[in-house]
Amino acid sequence: MLLTLSPLVSVGLSLPSMDGSMRSRVSPSMMAATISAPASTADDAEAQRAAFDEVVMGTYGRFKMTIARGKGCYLYDTDGVEYLDFAAGISTCCLGHADPALAEAVYKQMRTVHHVSNLYYIPQQGELARRLVASSCADKVFFCNSGAEANEAAIKLARKHATQELGIEKPVILTMTNSFHGRTMATITATGQPKYQKGFGPLLPGFDYVTYNDVEDLRAAVRRTRGLFGLGKSRLAAIMLEPLQGEGGITPATAEFIAEARKLCDETGALLMCDEVQTGMGRSGTMWGHMQLGVEPDVFTTAKALGGGVPIGAMLCKARADIFQPGDHASTFGGNPLASAAGNAVLDAYDERGVLENVRQRSVQLKAGLQDIADSTGAITEVRGWGLILGMQLSDACGFTAAQLCAACLEGGLLTVPAGTTVLRLVPPLVVSEAEASEALDKLRAAIASCSAKHAQS
Ligand code: PLP
Numbered sequence: 001m002l003l004t005l006s007p008l009v010s011v012g013l014s015l016p017s018m019d020g021s022m023r024s025r026v027s028p029s030m031m032a033a034t035i036s037a038p039a040s041t042a043d044d045a046e047a048q049r050a051a052f053d054e055v056v057m058g059t060y061g062r063f064k065m066t067i068a069r070g071k072g073c074y075l076y077d078t079d080g081v082e083y084l085d086f087a088a089g090i091s092t093c094c095l096g097h098a099d100p101a102l103a104e105a106v107y108k109q110m111r112t113v114h115h116v117s118n119l120y121y122i123p124q125q126g127e128l129a130r131r132l133v134a135s136s137c138a139d140k141v142f143f144c145n146s147g148a149e150a151n152e153a154a155i156k157l158a159r160k161h162a163t164q165e166l167g168i169e170k171p172v173i174l175t176m177t178n179s180f181h182g183r184t185m186a187t188i189t190a191t192g193q194p195k196y197q198k199g200f201g202p203l204l205p206g207f208d209y210v211t212y213n214d215v216e217d218l219r220a221a222v223r224r225t226r227g228l229f230g231l232g233k234s235r236l237a238a239i240m241l242e243p244l245q246g247e248g249g250i251t252p253a254t255a256e257f258i259a260e261a262r263k264l265c266d267e268t269g270a271l272l273m274c275d276e277v278q279t280g281m282g283r284s285g286t287m288w289g290h291m292q293l294g295v296e297p298d299v300f301t302t303a304k305a306l307g308g309g310v311p312i313g314a315m316l317c318k319a320r321a322d323i324f325q326p327g328d329h330a331s332t333f334g335g336n337p338l339a340s341a342a343g344n345a346v347l348d349a350y351d352e353r354g355v356l357e358n359v360r361q362r363s364v365q366l367k368a369g370l371q372d373i374a375d376s377t378g379a380i381t382e383v384r385g386w387g388l389i390l391g392m393q394l395s396d397a398c399g400f401t402a403a404q405l406c407a408a409c410l411e412g413g414l415l416t417v418p419a420g421t422t423v424l425r426l427v428p429p430l431v432v433s434e435a436e437a438s439e440a441l442d443k444l445r446a447a448i449a450s451c452s453a454k455h456a457q458s
Contacts (some may be wrong), residue, residue: 039066039078063410070097073429073436075415086428086440087415091246091278091389094305095349096429102308105345106338114338118330124340131347135287137296138316142324143335147277148182150301150313153329154240154273155186157299157315159206161323162237166269170205171237172225176212180247181240181275190240193248206237212245213257222264236270238299243289246278249423250384250391258295265298271321274300277313278389281305282350282430285360285387292386305430308349310342355430359387362437366390366426369441379448390426391419399455408450414443 039045049064066078073096075083088094095102109124116122129141144150155173162171173190180196181187188196189203192212197203208224211217218239223230239261244252258272265272272295279289280302290297298321303313312335333339349355367383370392374380379398385391394402402418409416409424419425428440 045078063407065410072096072098073432081413083410083413083415084436084440084443085415086409086426086432087417088427088429089309090304090417091283091427092304093309094281094283094346094355094430095308096431097309099308099349099431101349102310102342102345105341105348106310109338109341112337115333115336117332118334122335122337122340124337124344125335128335128340128343128347131344132302132314132316135347136300136316137318138300139319140317140322142315142317142329143340144313144315144331145303145311145333145339146182146313147275147301147303148184148187149331149334150277150303150315151181151187151190151240151275152184153315154238154275154299154301155190156329157317157321157324158238158240158271158273160328161271161321162235164323166237168233168235168237170235172235173207173237174210174218174221174225174239175207176210176241176245178212178245178248178251179240179242179275180245182277210239212241212248212251213254215257215260218257218260218264222268225268234268234270236264236268238271238273239265240273240275242275242279243293244279244284244386244389246389246425247419249393249420250389250425252384252386253293255293255295258290258293262295271298273297276300277303278427279386281346282356282359283387283389283427285356285363287356289386306346307339307342308346310339312339312343349431353431358432359430362428362432362434363387363390365434365437366441369437370426370444373441373445373448377445377448377452379452388426388428388430388432391423392426394422394424398452399458400451405447405451408447409443412443412447412450414440414447416444 039048067075068078069076073085075085075097125143132141133139142153144153158173159171162168175190175192177192179192181190186204188200189207192209208221210221222234222236225235226232241253241261244250262272274290274297276289283305284292286292288300290300299315299317301315306312306314367390370383370390374383379395380392381395382393383390384393401421402424405424406416406418417425417427
């Protein structure tokens with residue numbers, strides 16, 4: 001493969017071939033320049049992507065675009081093309097991009113002290129924990145770096161609680177079909193979708209799966225934890241669920257289903273655990289998604305929006321589940337001064353800028369607009385979701401997939417994310433304005449028209 005490289009790496013070098021046989025002809029510094037230099041032609045950009053793919057593992061299917069910068073709800077690629085960002089780093093950049101207050105807080109903390117071990121007291125972490133506890137039914141917080149890690153912590157907590165507090169020898173955690181809890185071994189086991197588990201067996205023992213929103217199936221699964229004929233002592237350690245399934249297609253739990261889960265946990269002493277990695281931090285229109293359903297979990301997890309895009313995750317629990325002792329669980333980076341400062345800056349913004357109220361108002365506007373698009377195009381059978389986590393269910397007859405619609409949106413300058421093959425997900429920054437929401441609706445309408453026209457021609 002012979003490619004013309006950008007001016008910075010000068011003339012006619014051959015990039016490494018797929019089998020790496022020409023690797024020696026490109027020095028690491030040349031490779032770095034190839035990947036990071038501004039691309040001046042389409043060929044340059046293609047060469048940069050090829051150089052990137054040579055050294056970064058292929059775990060993601062990526063669009064052929066490179067983001068250079070962002071401002072508010074907009075991103076700009078290396079050609080200066082503007083995109084209205086209704087993906088927000090997948091429900092993460094709650095304050096949008098390059099927020100001055102978040103940037104200042106992180107910069108200030110970086111210049112003071114950015115990381116110390118959890119061997120010492122970290123005031124920024126304590127302050128963030130205090131505010132998270134004040135915002136919820138929880139009493140205690142454990143900090144980590146991501147959603148999967150927060151869920152790992154919850155799974156460990158549930159097992160220890162079952163063993164130590166309930167005297168269960170082989171605890172069982174119930175999770176839901178179509179759920180998503182992360183990519184570590186424990187969290188792919190918890191994830192009730194075989195496609196995420198395939199090829200990674202053996203999975204962890206001690207998990208069983210319930211059809212989401214099926215009360216009878218939930219009761220039957222709890223009965224199964226009592227052994228043959230459902231007569232023994234329950235081995236139920238926890239019921240774990242997303243209040244609204246994000247990756248699984250923007251499907252809220254029903255109030256009836258989660259109330260039954262609460263009841264079964266109360267009866268057995270097991271923990272009700274909500275994965276709020278995507279729904280938490282105000283995205284649902286209330287601070288926590290479970291508040292939409294009128295139920296208090298014993299444990300819940302969060303990440304994504306917690307640091308506004310600065311990596312941080314957390315597991316929160318009620319006093320009855322606060323059983324970890326020193327040495328039981330840990331994270332080197334968890335809740336370090338830098339990440340905690342970001343979390344506090346996000347909460348400052350929520351307090352000062354009426355972010356939750358904005359989520360509710362924009363939600364009403366977007367839902368009405370999406371319903372209008374659904375009614376006039378016939379391509380969408382249902383608009384669903386809470387706050388600013390909204391999904392459009394594509395009709396069987398529309399002739400295009402969520403991925404194709406997402407690509408058409410991108411072409412028209414709107415970033416979105418599929419949630420499964422037939423649902424398009426809209427998860428803008430929580431500070432999105434009325435004008436930006438209108439612009440997104442216009443772009444979406446145009447993208448649907450373009451997909452429909454292509455389908456009609458094919
Ligand atoms: N849980 C839910 C509900 C999620 O949506 C995600 C990510 O999309 C995760 C867990 C995993 O989070 P992370 O990618 O930060 O590990």
